[in-house]
Amino acid sequence: MRFQETLLEGRLIERYKRFLADVALDSGEVVTAHCANPGAMMGLKEPGSRVYLSRATNPNRKLKYNWEFIEIAAGGGPRQLIGINTSRPNLLVAEALAEGRLAPFARYERVRPEVKYGRNSRVDFLLEKDGEPPCYLEVKNCHLMREAGFAEFPDCVAARSAKHLHELADMVAEGARAALVYVIQMDAERFDVARDIDPAYDKAFRHALAAGVESYAYVCRITPEEVTIDRPVEIVTPR
Template identity: 85%
Template sequence: MRFSEPLIEGRLVQRYKRFLADIELASGEWITAHCANPGAMLGLKEPGCRVLLSRASNPARKLQYNWELVEVAAGGGPDQLIGINTSRPNVLVAEALQEKRLAPFARYDRIRPEVKYGRNSRIDFLLEKDGEPPCYLEVKNCHLMRQPGFAEFPDCIAARSAKHLYELTDMVAAGARAALIYVIQMNADRFDVARDIDPAYDKAFRHALAAGVESYAYVCRISPDEITIDHPVEIITLR
C-alpha cells in the first residue's frame, strides 16, 4: 500500500479523547490530527515523538490530517517506524489476498469484504472457492511491543475482539473454515496474546484455537512511502 502523496513530518504534542492528536509540524504550525486508533497505544504516545501524517482525501473534512506512523524505540529496542492507523490492516490484507501473497489463503478466487455473519457482526473478509467450504477471515491490528522483537495483542481490554473469536468458533462448528490474521505494523520476530492485559481475550483465543480456528501473524515492511505485509512470524501460543 503506497501512500498517495508524501507524508508530513511532525512531533507529537499530545494524544487525547482517543481519536485526537495535537501535532507540531516541522514548520512550527500546530494542528490537530485524526488518530484512527481506539487502543491504549502503550509506548506510542509520548510527547515529542516523531510522527508522520497523511492528508485527508476529503477537503471538507474537519480534521485535515491523519496520524499514520510514529517513530519510537519500541520495547527498548532500536527506533523504528510503527503504523498506528487501525484502518490500514484491512487494506493491506485485501492487497495481499488479491496478489496471492498470503499462502494459507492463496487458493480462494473470490474475496468479499464486510459480510454479515454471527450475532450482528461483520467478517472482515469472506473467502470463497467453488467446491470448498467458505473461509471467514478476521483481521486484527497489532502495534504493542514491550520487549524487543516481541509483538502482542491487545493493548487494552478487547471485549469486541473476544466476541469475534467465539463467533469464528461457531463458523468452524457449522462446517466452515475460520482464521485470524494479526497484522503487525512494526518489525518483530514473534507474537503472542497479551494475556496480562486482557485475560478474557486470552481465554477466547485459546478456546478458538482448540475448536479449529486458525491463527497467523504477519509483520509489515514500513517506510514513509508505503506499508506492505512482508512475512509470517511465530505465534508463541502455537508452540
C-alpha cells in the first residue's frame, strides 16, 4: 500500500484522550493528528520520538492528519518504523489477498469484507470458493515489542478480541474454516500472545487453537513511502 502523498515528519509532543496526538512538524508548525489506535501503545508514545503523519483524504474532517508511524528502538533492538494506525491492517490484508500473497488463503475465489456472523459480530473477511467450506478470517494489528525481534498481542486487555476467538471456534464447530491473521506493523522474528497483559485473551486463544482455528502472523515492510505485508513469522504459543 503506497501513500498518495509524502508523509510529514515531526516530533511527538503528546498522545492524549486515546485518539489525539500533538506533533511538532519539521516545518515548525504544531498540529493535532488523529491517533487511530485505542490500545495502550506501550513504548510507542514517548515525547520527542520521530513520527510520520499522512494527510486526511476527507477535506471536511476536523483533524487533517493521521498518525501513521513512530521511529523507535523497540525492545532495545535497532531503530525501526512501527505502524500504529490500526485501520491499516485490514487494507493490507485485502491487498495481499487480491494479489494472492497469503499462501494459506490463495485458493479462494471471492473475498467479502465485514460479514455478519456469530453473536452480533462482523468478521473482517469471509473467503469463499464453490464446493468448499467458507473461511472466516479475523485480522488483528500488532505493534507491541518488549524484547528485540519478539512481537506480542495484545498491549492491553482485549475482551472484544477474545470474544471473536470464541466465535471463530464456533464457526469451525459448524463445519467452516476459521483463521486469525496477526499483522505485525514492524520487523520481528517471532510472535506470541502477551499472556501477562491479558490472561483471558491467552485462554481464548488456546481454546480457539484447540478447536481448530488456524493462526498466522506476518511482519510488514515499512518505509515512509509504503507499507506492505512481507513474510510470515513463527507463532511460539505452546498448544
